[in-house]
Amino acid sequence: MSDASFAATYHLGQYQPAVEAEINSLNSQDFTNRFWHKDATLWTQNAEAQQSIRSFMGWLDSPEVLSKAVADIKHFVQEVKAAGFQHVVVMGMGGSTMAPIVFQRSFRQGQGDLPLSILDTTDPGTVAELEAELPLRHTLFIVASKSGTTAEPLAFGDYFYDKMKAIKSDKAGENFVAITDPGSKFVTQATQEGYRKIFLNFAEVGGRFSALTYFGLVPAALYGINIGALLHGAVEMMHACGSQGPVADNPGLKLGAAMGVLAKQGRDKLTLITPENLGSLGLWLEQLLAESTGKEGKGILPVAGEPLGRPDEYGADRVFVYVGYDEFKDQASLDKLTALEQAGHPVIIIRLSEPMDLGREFYRWEIGTAVAGIVLGINPFDQPNVQAAKTATDKLMKEVTEKGQLPSPGQPAASQDGISYYGDVTGQDAAGVLQAFFQQAQPGNFMTLQAYLHETDALNKDLAEFRQLVQDKLRIATTSGYGPRFLHSTGQYHKGGPNNGLFVQFTADHPQDLPLPGRTYTFGTFENAQAQGDLQALRDNGRRALHIHLGPQPEQALQTVLTALKAALAHLG
Numbered sequence: 219m220s221d222a223s224f225a226a227t228y229h230l231g232q233y234q235p236a237v238e239a240e241i242n243s244l245n246s247q248d249f250t251n252r253f254w255h256k257d258a259t260l261w262t263q264n265a266e267a268q269q270s271i272r273s274f275m276g277w278l279d280s281p282e283v284l285s286k287a288v289a290d291i292k293h294f295v296q297e298v299k300a301a302g303f304q305h306v307v308v309m310g311m312g313g314s315t316m317a318p319i320v321f322q323r324s325f326r327q328g329q330g331d332l333p334l335s336i337l338d339t340t341d342p343g344t345v346a347e348l349e350a351e352l353p354l355r356h357t358l359f360i361v362a363s364k365s366g367t368t369a370e371p372l373a374f375g376d377y378f379y380d381k382m383k384a385i386k387s388d389k390a391g392e393n394f395v396a397i398t399d400p401g402s403k404f405v406t407q408a409t410q411e412g413y414r415k416i417f418l419n420f421a422e423v424g425g426r427f428s429a430l431t432y433f434g435l436v437p438a439a440l441y442g443i444n445i446g447a448l449l450h451g452a453v454e455m456m457h458a459c460g461s462q463g464p465v466a467d468n469p470g471l472k473l474g475a476a477m478g479v480l481a482k483q484g485r486d487k488l489t490l491i492t493p494e495n496l497g498s499l500g501l502w503l504e505q506l507l508a509e510s511t512g513k514e515g516k517g518i519l520p521v522a523g524e525p526l527g528r529p530d531e532y533g534a535d536r537v538f539v540y541v542g543y544d545e546f547k548d549q550a551s552l553d554k555l556t557a558l559e560q561a562g563h564p565v566i567i568i569r570l571s572e573p574m575d576l577g578r579e580f581y582r583w584e585i586g587t588a589v590a591g592i593v594l595g596i597n598p599f600d601q602p603n604v605q606a607a608k609t610a611t612d613k614l615m616k617e618v619t620e621k622g623q624l625p626s627p628g629q630p631a632a633s634q635d636g637i638s639y640y641g642d643v644t645g646q647d648a649a650g651v652l653q654a655f656f657q658q659a660q661p662g663n664f665m666t667l668q669a670y671l672h673e674t675d676a677l678n679k680d681l682a683e684f685r686q687l688v689q690d691k692l693r694i695a696t697t698s699g700y701g702p703r704f705l706h707s708t709g710q711y712h713k714g715g716p717n718n719g720l721f722v723q724f725t726a727d728h729p730q731d732l733p734l735p736g737r738t739y740t741f742g743t744f745e746n747a748q749a750q751g752d753l754q755a756l757r758d759n760g761r762r763a764l765h766i767h768l769g770p771q772p773e774q775a776l777q778t779v780l781t782a783l784k785a786a787l788a789h790l791g
């Protein structure tokens with residue numbers, strides 16, 4: 219199947235008839251018309267769920283609605299530059315920061331435009347590093363939270379507002395902007411604190427579908443991206459998907475039907491391959507797909523950042539999706555994909571001409587995800603299991619307030635070289651515990667690394683090696699994410715998707731902790747509580763989880779863990 223006008227080709231082999239049958243079946247049920255009329259019976263027959271689905275479909279029109287706001291956003295950018303700002307920091311979690319991350323990493327910053335940083339972690343080392351790099355007085359802080367109740371962005375906002383007060387006293391608010399839903403509690407706080415501007419988004423858009431609303435567009439415009447052109451591509455994709463009436467070929471329907479049918483047939487690990495300059499798209503797609511589909515024991519697991527291998531390195535649980543640029547041939551990857559296709563793995567290829575096409579692609583994937591939800595029979599717009607980790611964390615934070623510290627994680631299964639291993643498995647030493655943990659892997663399983671650490675190149679390299687070692691030996695899919703970012707993204711799938719995962723959580727000491735204004739705890743304690751809360755939620759959901767506390771020097775300690783892992787895997791048959 220090819221999709222010439224929208225640069226996608228589908229090589230589905232034996233799965234093609236089933237995907238075509240699904241598309242025909244949906245079309246015979248008047249899919250396009252019903253979809254654009256927000257007919258929630260496409261997803262569920264439950265009246266309450268239908269109501270909720272309808273109230274989250276505002277994103278369908280967002281490219282057209284926001285096209286009308288482009289002039290205002292551009293005017294705001296001019297005002298900010300004229301006021302002498304030199305740097306922009308977007309602070310938020312999940313859907314409120316994923317699109318800005320992709321924009322910042324995929325577009326080159328234009329001359330005269332403002333550098334953009336994103337803060338989406340409570341890790342005190344990362345916060346301190348960012349703070350040290352900023353020209354504080356000339357930095358514009360955007361607190362982005364749809365609900366206005368998410369703990370992290372509120373903490374980031376309070377932390378930097380406090381710093382700004384020390385510099386500009388009652389003029390601190392000049393350096394702050396809010397993006398939030400109308401009526402959120404945060405509107406009151408931002409107003410009281412004299413924020414320079416409050417962008418009220420429209421409420422019928424879930425976080426992960428908000429890339430083409432103020433959440434993505436305001437940071438993009440400040441960074442110098444032509445948001446009019448970005449939205450134009452998205453509007454073209456809207457039309458191609460039938461927003462103005464029947465279409466012969468609907469690119470979003472095709473993608474969604476393929477993802478849904480393949481997942482139902484066991485190909486539920488969507489392995490995303492990108493050239494390096496598009497790698498961050500994986501972060502955005504992870505949230506969109508995992509949080510939308512990973513529930514009720516079902517779901518599509520996005521696998522980003524795995525190097526592409528030979529056909530015999532994979533089980534029959536993969537679909538490979540290549541997203542790359544026309545001009546950059548990337549022949550090595552394409553050759554490998556041809557080999558994978560010849561070996562019977564489904565392969566989808568999507569090509570962009572330039573980063574501006576991301577507007578079009580965000581929209582295609584949003585429609586595709588909503589359609590995959592229909593095929594899988596789930597509500598793609600809720601995230602029922604994210605709350606579990608938040609509730610557990612809140613309970614732990616209450617304990618911190620009352621007792622001054624977090625509860626002890628209990629007795630480690632092994633302690634070696636200053637590193638502690640906590641889990642339900644036993645072993646004589648670190649390698650023994652790791653061996654017992656990975657012995658549990660079955661075909662079709664996946665492993666996820668959850669790193670509550672200060673991201674560095676060295677850690678990224680070692681986490682990648684950890685994944686490679688496990689994939690090579692066990693032939694299972696591997697993913698990796700930094701906490702607490704992933705809690706607002708893949709965290710839903712981890713607890714709500716199929717119980718196929720092996721979770722390895724990393725934490726470390728916080729030699730450089732930072733106090734939080736108005737709270738009895740520090741950033742470091744908050745991060746620890748989030749790790750402990752999620753571990754609790756994983757275990758409550760019967761997930762297999764191993765917690766490794768790396769101590770004061772995580773980079774060195776992870777090297778030691780890798781040595782133990784090699785020994786452990788060598789003992790596995």
Ligand SMILES: O=P(O)(O)OC[C@H]1O[C@H](O)[C@H](O)[C@@H](O)[C@@H]1O
Nearest residue numbers: 312313314363364365368425706
């Ligand atoms: O934008 P906010 O309301 O602060 O929400 C940020 C994130 O929080 C939650 O964890 C949701 O699971 C995400 O979908 C959302 O993007």
